[in-house]
Amino acid sequence: MNEQTAVLGLIDIAPNARGWGFSRYILGKLPFKHIPGLQFCKVLGSGLNGGFSTTPSLTKQGFFCVFDSAQNAARFEESSSILKAYQDHAKEFFLATVQPYSSRGSWSGFSLLCSDPNPPKLGPIASLTRASIRPSKAMQFWAKAKPAEDAINLASGKILTAGVGEAPYFRQATFTIWDNAQSLDQYAQQGAHLSAIKAAYGQAYFSESMFTRFRVIKAQGIWQGKHVQIP
Known part of the structure; x- marks a missing residue:
């Protein structure tokens, strides 16, 4: 049975450590080399204030690692x-430590595996949406993205949201945690987000994309001033 497990980290670098923080981008995946069971790794930047923005943050960053097992x-x-x-x-x-239950698409050719496609009946879930935006479609994409971000900030049932990416403007991702699958569906299937998704598929905004939902095994720490503790 597949136990593929992902670990996502979000970090706001301290003011006296910005040089160290910048070095994470230069080193990239090198520090993660030879970690047992690691199948996939991305070192990520973040948008201004940790959101989904065309302006990169100078201090907020993250990483996303996928392992072959929970152990x-x-x-x-x-x-x-x-x-x-x-x-x-x-x-x-x-x-955050999470396990995928629904995923389509790929990230740099890597696809997540899902052994159980059913969302948890109770408890929080997480969502990761990432895309490589075609340069010719970037302006149209970002025109749709801002209203969708405004909507998610007002959505009920949202525990945490972060805008991350491999490169400003063209290679972006959003990670969110929700009270339950119903809260995410309510946001995703209406309003500005639904309009953005329809436009993205109808007008081929992306050269590659991945949309994944996860069970949240645990999540703890501080992001954008908010303390999160699951379970």
Whole structure:
């Protein structure tokens, strides 16, 4: 049975550690090399104030790692010198451990596996939406993205939201945590977000995309001034 498990970190680098924070982009995935069970890794930047923005943040960043098992993900969280280094240089630090139950598309050719497609009946879920935006469609995409972000900030049932990406403007992602699947569906299937999704597919905004929903195994820390503790 597939136990593919992802670990997502969100970090706001402390004012006296900005040089160290910038070095994370230069080193990229190199510090994560040879971690047992690691199948996929992305070192990410974030938008201004940690949101989904065309203006990159100078301090907020993150990473997304996928492991072949829950055990290897847990070992990474419990003993990784990488996590300790991030924590030591952070003003805010947040970590989520999640398992996919629904996913379509790919990220740099990598697709997530789902052994159980049913959402949890109770408890929080997470969502990751990422895309490589075609340069010729970027202006149309960002015109739709801002109203969708405004809507998510007002959505009920939202626990956390973060805008991350591999490169400003063209390679973007959104990570969110919700009280339950119903809260996410209510946001996703109406209003500005629904309009943005219809436009994205109808007008081929993306050269590659991935849309994934996860069970939240645990999530804890601070992001955008908000404390999160699950379970």
